[in-house]
Amino acid sequence: MFAIARSELIQIFRNRLVLVTGLIIPVAISAYFVYQHELFADQASLGYIAAVVVFTVMAFGLYATSVTTLASRRQNLFLKRLRSTAAGDADILTGLILPVTVIALVQVVAILAVFGLVTTAPAEVLLLAVAILATLAMMVGLALATAGLTNSPEHAQVTTLPISLLVIAVASWVGIAGTEDLTVLKRALPGGSATELMVDAWNGGVPLADSLPLLAPTLAWVVVAISLASRMFRWEPRR
Amino acid sequence: MPASPVIEVERLNVTYGDFAAVRDLSFQVERGELYALLGTNGAGKTSTLEVVEGHRSATSGTVRVFGESPQDRRAVRPRTGIMLQESGFSPDLTVRESVGLIGALSGRQDDVDRVLGVAGLTHKAGTRVAQLSGGEKRRLDFATAVYGGPELVILDEPTTGLDIQSRDALWAAVDRLRDEGSTIVLTTHYLEEAQQRADRIGLMHQGTLRQEGTVVELTRTLPSVISFGLPAGAPEPPIDISRANGVFHVETFGLQEDLYRLLGWAHDNGVALQELQAGPTRLDDVFRAINRD
Known part of the structure; x- marks a missing residue:
């Protein structure tokens, strides 16, 4: 697993396209949100900025990059090559996804740390961490599922758009409009409950007992994403 | 064991x-x-x-x-x-x-x-x-x-x-x-x-x-082949032969024996065999025979 992860890390830093889409774009967008935090806080809250930063990094840095990587590795039969070794499927997938996942997590932690220093620290760090980790797991699952529908790295530019835009749109809708109306719908959408958790965790003022039930739909989306991944992921190109 | x-x-x-x-x-x-x-x-x-x-x-x-x-x-x-x-x-x-x-x-x-x-x-x-x-x-x-x-x-x-x-x-x-x-x-x-x-x-x-x-x-499942041409007016040798495009073919499971007979006949009759080729059956021949089925 670590041998695969190491080789993936080498490839990320040798591939300018992946570097730009996976590292630079999410950081640039997040930096803009942090820089303009007063403007966005007026329209919503600091918690909204935290949530939209997390979803931007997860959508572009983790999800889109993972789909592109997996489609590319399948297209050039690298996945088949790895399956010709003694490595198990779980080890192979973990090794392939691990570098992108760790980079995305480091980006989120670093950006939120700066954001916390520039503004105020989150009220419930543990709850925020759980929401971020659940979002990360959901996006990894969705990446594996989407990779099953993606024939090539070029095709990934199209197939990743719906989910990338959807989760950022949901985060913005829930973060700006709140969940007082259309509560069930907003919480049922992918990333909806996770956004509400992040907003609550950053802003504070909501009893923990009121926030904890939001973990159920958040984790349900993790289960749905992993279930979709196990059904849709393909190891070899279609013939 | x-x-x-x-x-x-x-x-x-x-x-x-x-x-x-x-x-x-x-x-x-x-x-x-x-x-x-x-x-x-x-x-x-x-x-x-x-x-x-x-x-x-x-x-x-x-x-x-x-x-x-x-x-x-x-x-x-x-x-x-x-x-x-x-x-x-x-x-x-x-x-x-x-x-x-x-x-x-x-x-x-x-x-x-x-x-x-x-x-x-x-x-x-x-x-x-x-x-x-x-x-x-x-x-x-x-x-x-x-x-x-x-x-x-x-x-x-x-x-x-x-x-x-x-x-x-x-x-x-x-x-x-x-x-x-x-x-x-x-x-x-x-x-x-x-x-x-x-x-x-x-x-x-x-x-x-x-x-x-x-x-x-x-390869022993298929016969070996001897092929040759004959000069104009030469008699046909006394073995089973087929002819295609002026070239004679002998299919045999006894390559050495039939080749010996052919060469002996040619010597006795003063016939110079043209472009004489003889060889054992090759894997290609077996392969082609299977694919013709």
Whole structure:
């Protein structure tokens, strides 16, 4: 697993396209949100900025990059090559996804740390961490599922758009409009409950007992994403 | 007690929808032998190999490698090196990194530099895979297959795209592996390679194994051919001959005897045979005969 992860890390830093889409774009967008935090806080809250930063990094840095990587590795039969070794499927997938996942997590932690220093620290760090980790797991699952529908790295530019835009749109809708109306719908959408958790965790003022039930739909989306991944992921190109 | 076969295939069937790629196929590969699986495109070789490699599930039938399911990677792969038909390397990794990665995952121990030397890739160690020629990629594939000297090496069209020098080097490396006791399974479109090197050959056609045996066993099923031309006005020799485009053909299971009779007749009658050719049946002939069925 670590041998695969190491080789993936080498490839990320040798591939300018992946570097730009996976590292630079999410950081640039997040930096803009942090820089303009007063403007966005007026329209919503600091918690909204935290949530939209997390979803931007997860959508572009983790999800889109993972789909592109997996489609590319399948297209050039690298996945088949790895399956010709003694490595198990779980080890192979973990090794392939691990570098992108760790980079995305480091980006989120670093950006939120700066954001916390520039503004105020989150009220419930543990709850925020759980929401971020659940979002990360959901996006990894969705990446594996989407990779099953993606024939090539070029095709990934199209197939990743719906989910990338959807989760950022949901985060913005829930973060700006709140969940007082259309509560069930907003919480049922992918990333909806996770956004509400992040907003609550950053802003504070909501009893923990009121926030904890939001973990159920958040984790349900993790289960749905992993279930979709196990059904849709393909190891070899279609013939 | 005899050693158990390295590969056991029993009544294997592989279907894709309504299409039966492999039908009721059975064969065994014994320890230490070089077994060549030959057939035309679409004969079912690749589907068979993919099941043996564990890349595909059998629709029905049983396949065992070292007595285990080939899909039990942890049990089988440390003992098996696989040279795939298509490359499957990451273009952004160097040759050394590629061999190191696949070697590290193989479950075997070896020295990357030694393996690069075996495959003739030492001078390309720092080159990215994207910059390799087709032949160099085949050699890289071979390097990963023989990393750690596996007990079983599966070579799927190993010499396609290789120049003659690289082919010779590859076969020399295979010979060394065999000297160390490795079992080799080979598919190739170069029949002369199979004829020269295989201990046993399985000939597949339309998903079934039509013939199996040593080169001698396979070729003796077809007659040898003597061909020659006759000068104008010469009498016909007293043996069964056929004629096509002015060339006479003698099909015989007694090559030496009939050739002796023909030459004796020509000598006695003062006939100079033109463009005389005589030779044993080749694997190509058996192959063509099967594909005519």
